[in-house]
Each structure stands twice: as C-alpha cells, then as structure tokens.
Amino acid sequence: MTFDPLDPDYQIDPYPHFEALRAEPAVWVEPLNAWFVGRYRDVRRMAMDTKTFSNRRFSEISKGEFDYAPGVDQLVATDPPRHTRLRKLAAAAFRPGRVRAMEEALTEITHGYLDPLVERGGTFDFHQDLASRVPIHAITRMLGVPHEDGPTFRRWTADVLSAANRHTMAPAELARLRTSVDEVRAYFTDVVARKRRTPGDDMISDWMQAREGQDALTDDEVLALAILLLVGGDSTTAHLLSNTVATLWEHPEQLEEVRRDRSLIGRLIEESLRYEPPVQTVFWTTTRDVDLDGVTLKAEDAVIGVWSSANRDPEYFPEPDRFDIHRDSGGHQAFGFGPHFCLGAGLARSEARIVLEAVFDRLPNLKPAGGDPVEWVPSFWIRGPRALPVVA
Template sequence: MPAMLSRAAMQWVAPLPTCAGADRPKQALRAEPMSRLLFDPTHRDVQIDPYPWYARLREEEPVHFIEPLNAWGLFRYEDCKNAFMHPELYSARDFIRQAFGDLDPVPETPSLIAMDPPDHTPLRKLTSHAFSPGVTRKMIPKIEAIVDGLLDEIQGRGRTFDFVNDFAAYIPVSVTAELLGVDPKQRENFKIWTADLLNAANRAALADEEVSRIRDSVSELRRYLEQVIRERREEPRDDFISMLIKAEEGGDTLTGIQVLSTAILTHFGGSETPSHLISSSLIAMFEQPEVNDAVMADRNLVPSLVDETLRYWSPVNLVFQTATCDIDLHDRCIPAGSHVLSYIGSANRDERKFKDADRFVLGRDPHGHLSFAHGPHYCPGASLGTRMASIAIAKVLERMPAIRKIDEVTDWLPSLWIRGARTLAVSA
C-alpha cells in the first residue's frame, strides 16, 4: 500500500473531463489498451481483496483500460464524482441493458436508472413523492417486526447459523415487499422471483435452463405487480405503489408502465445491496476489536458503524456508464461509445478525499462517500437502506450479545460489481 500522501496531494482536485476536439488526429482518439498494470477484476484474488489494486491504479493509471471487460475504469474520487455529475459525458443509458439484457422485465419504457437529464428530471421528481421522509418513518416499526421475526426463527433453531443467507438476505426483500404492499400469501413466491431477477445479471455464466427459469420468474413478477397496480388504482392504500399512482408534479402523473418500471427498479435496487451492508457491518466489528468494543459499549454508535461500512466496503463496487463523446482525462482518451466503470470501491478509499482512507474509523464524517452515487442518480432509497441496516445490527447485538464469527477468513462473493460476503457462519 502507498505511503501517506503529501499535503499537496491531499488538496489535489481532478480536472473536469472534456470532450476531445473535433480537429484532434484520429490516431490520438483510439483506445490504448497497453498498460503497465494487468488489472483483471474477473480474477478471484482481485475480487477477494481489490483494494491494493485500487491504490496502485489511483496513483499510476487513474484512467485505465480494463482489457478483460473491454471497458475503461475510473479510480479516483473526483473523477468518479465528476462522472456522476456529468451525464452529458457519462450516460446511464445502457445500465439496464448491461444488467438484464433481454431479461429486462419492462422493456417498453426507459428505466429511471437508465435515463439522463433532462428526460430523467421530471420522472425523478414524480417518483420522489414515494421516497419522502414520512415513508421511511412509517416503515421503521415494520422493519423492526421483520427483524424480530427472523431472529425469533433463528434462535428457535439453535445457536449457529449463516448470518448472510439465514438473516441479512431476507431483510431487504421482506422490507421492499412490505413497502410495495405485496400480499403476505405471495411473500414466498416474491422471494423466489426476486432472487431470480437479481441473478439475471449473471446470465452469461448460466446454463440455458437456468436462464429460461429466470425468464419465467421475471414474467411472474411482472404479472403480479401489474395486478397490484390495477388493484391500487381502484382501491388506493398507504403503500409505495399507491403513492406512485397518486404522484403529481406540475400536472404530470406517471403512466401505468412507468409505475411498473419504478416498482421493479425499487425492488431490484433495494433487495440485495442492503443485505451486504448489514453483513459487512457485522464483519467490520468482528475484524476490528476496537470497533467491536466501542459499539458493544455504546449501541448509539451503530449508525456510525453502518455509515463507515458504506465507505469502507461499499456494497456497490462500480457503476456502469457510457461515454457520449471522446473524453480527454489524465492524458488518456476514452473513445465515444466506450463502456466506463466508475469504481466507487476505489473512490471511497482515495486519500485525496479521506484521511487514513484504508482505516475503518468510527465517527468519521459520513458525508462525501459515493456509495449511493451522486448527482441526478443519487439513490432515492438511501435513507431507508441505512435505517434498515442500523435496525438490523442493533437488534442482533441486543438479542445476541455473544455473537461470534466461526470461520477466520471471510468468504467474499465472486462478483465484479458487488462487495459482500457469500456466507458468514456465526455462533450466537
């Protein structure tokens, strides 16, 4: 790992990216894949511990052509932040296509997450009605009941369990099902449909029969939510879909297909990453005795634990974007049409932004990390996600004060874009 940067380096600010001039020689506009670093994020060792690689890339090649992915990576904080702030250069237009391909549940309309301003802005204003602070407050008792119910089941079975798959993975999908107003009789089916939807991102590595099963699940999920939307139009309730249907901004309302797209996006975005935030927060305690002692002595530190885990181990490792023109940055040229990966996991460890960036610090100023993105696509469910994780961790520590990790080494997921544990055996 590099030594502490100088004060001058700490004050460094990235240059704003610019489109290359039209008169630039063609030879200079092409991608230059040759590199001193052989960074391969598909390699298991890199996925287990990418952070030394990120440190080298930030210093040596902050704009790096990743040959195994045929994509460009951005690794410094300011560059990633600028990418989020400049959709006219770094477009979100291909996000859903990259995530779902032909398994997209709602191909008829652009998803909010794959739209750029100005088209994105009015839809974002309409959907924001359903993410008001009041929604989060109303969900807190329901989150507490879901967490308590899961812990009751776990404690009834014995003292050892898989914290990820028996507990953390169930909380977000249960909370979003509650948020969307899913019939309790359909909750088990909903969990199956959700797991398959999330697995669509791995379609290239799956057998044909598995892809076919995912396609069936996606269709079932869509049909069910279409039915819920019809019912809420006739008999509105105090739930997320009803709020989307009632939302109005400047005389505009959402169409039925936009309500469906937003509901599925909300469920997709809220059903996996919060589970990794919950499990990673507990791992942070296990791996750092001083953090564990501090949080166990003062449970009011749980929100700080969650905030620092977001920075230290961002559940979303990178964001997919597309260059809209030839972009000059750090003496490299990213050609128009190239896929660009803004590495949040690296940006959040940039010493130019965060002092002692590779150290987990309770009480660090929670503002500034990019784990919820930034700018037009800042995650609207950020507040709900962090409250969910804080409630889950606080309940676990209250009811299982002797909880311990069984395996010394954490089994991290083999994933390019998610940072989270695959399993976490614990004893309570």
C-alpha cells in the same frame, strides 16, 4: 497486480486491485467492452456531469438482454430532464409519513425474525436467517405485496443483479436468469393492473396517483419503479448488514467498543458503507469524445465508475484500507452522487441501525461460527457474503 473485474479472485476481494485501476485515468476491459474508472475526483465529477456521462444505457450495460423493462424510461437509466420528471414523481412515494411508518414497522419486523433465533440459540446464518429477511419484508410492505413471497423476490433480485456477470455464465445459469426476469415482470404487471383497479395504502398506488401538473406515470413506468425498488433495496441493504458484521469479526476491538457504546452505531454504518459498499459500480455512457488525463474515451463508450475504488482512494481518505469507525467517512460514494443519489439511503441507514441495535441487545455473545472463509457473491457490481454462519 492487473485490473480484471471478471477474475474470480477479484470478485472475492476487489480491494487490492484498485491501486492498478487508479494508477491509470481509465482501464479498458475488453470482455465487457467498457472503460473502468476508479479515482475519487473523476467518479464524483462524472456523476455530476450527466450531459457527458449519461445513465441512458445503465440497464443495457449492467443487464444486457436481461433488462426487466426494455424500452421504458427507468429512473436509474435516464438523464435530466427526463430523469428529473421521473424522480419527482417517484419521490412522491417516499413522503416522510410513509418512511416514518416504515421505520416504526421495522422494529417489529426485526424482532419477529430475531425471536426464534434468540430462543433457539446455537448456530445460524446471519445473512440468510436475518440480514436478508428484514429488507425484503420492509419492501414488500411498502409495495403492498404479500411478504410470504419474500423468498421468491430474493431469488429474482439475486438473479437480476447477477446479470452483470452474464459474459462468464454457463447456459443453464443464463436460462435461470431469463426465467427470473420473465417471472418478476409478469408478477408486477399483474400487481400494477390490480392496484390500478383497487388502489391500496402502498407505494405502487402512490405512484399511480402522483401528479406533476397534468403529468403522471404510465403503468410501464410504475412497473419499472416497483422492480427497481425491489432490486435496488433488497440485497443492497441485506449486504450492508452482513458486510458490517463480517467486517466487525475482523476488528474485534471495534466490535467491543460499539457493543459498549451504542452511540457509535451511526459511525459504524458510515464506515462500513465506505469500506465495504454493497453497490460497487455505476454504468455510464459518454455522449461525446472525452479526454481523461490523456486517455481518449470515445463518444458512446461504456464507462463503469467504481464507487468502491473511490472510497479507498488515498487522495481523499487517508490510509483508506484501514477500517476505523472514528475516522471521518463523510463523502463516501456508497449511495452514489449527484442527481441519481440513492432514494432509499435514509431508509437503508435506519434499517441498518434498527437491526444492529436489536442484535447487540439480544445477542450479546454473537460470534463467527468459524470454519470456511466467507463466500462472496460472485460479482464486480454487488458486494456481500452468500452466507455468514454465526453462533449466538
């Protein structure tokens, strides 16, 4: 099997393609003008070596002209020491009190969406009607923007993330993407200006007040952080939930086990993150020529690290294609590694636990609705179903 991340078959099921990726130190993908690397030890080492594998062009490589904050220092697209500065200031909004309050609110938010589904019974879409609703609601609350705008935000985030496939898109799709990027930017430019005048009890206001000595974030940096939180925390967490449920359908004996013993939910979430990570890749650039086991990566080459391939590397995880909640999934790369390790990992894990516990409690007979196979979001970067029909 060849390795072609733009092949629609790859985007439906990338896993069989990773053996070909890991057979080489790096595979050049011409249409993307980028190297792909997929061995666990390489991806992990590169994530730590920011001097050689820079995040500087993360947004440019992943989104091209659809970057929502070009020319601005973005957390995910800077290296130390600029990244260290941004990360310290950004982390101010993830203080324990705010995250704890969010976790408390999550229970109420989850039951708010579950109530009508439990009452109505029958068929519903687990992804669209539940998994996609809770994370965006949580993020709107954290950012201090109306949760009624959730559906619009979901459209924007899906479009922004789809930009990794821009090389294969039709003009109409590219036009829609342009509109979404312009709209999300205009929306948050306005929000930032309003919160500058009238701060609230939310993360955007926290970022405006954050100080490291004399240093503070500029309005453009706050704008970029707000959109990063939206794009990075919404569909990712929604997909963690749907990927977990879709994987459990394939492993009914493990579903029964978790239903019987809720203390296994933590293991379930970690194994799901290893087996079906919602974020599959990271986007680096080499700062100098590098010899990778005989392959020369030239200075300024784009290098796409494949977290999901690292998670299936038999050198690190024995029988990696076997889903097993009892294995040691520790060391998976679903939240990245090194200085850019996901700032929302704790929140995403809590969210997944709260929603799954509520689903097991209140929908004890939940099962797949059958019919068509799962339709996956067409992407080599983001992994998750577009819809997941279920019967309560």
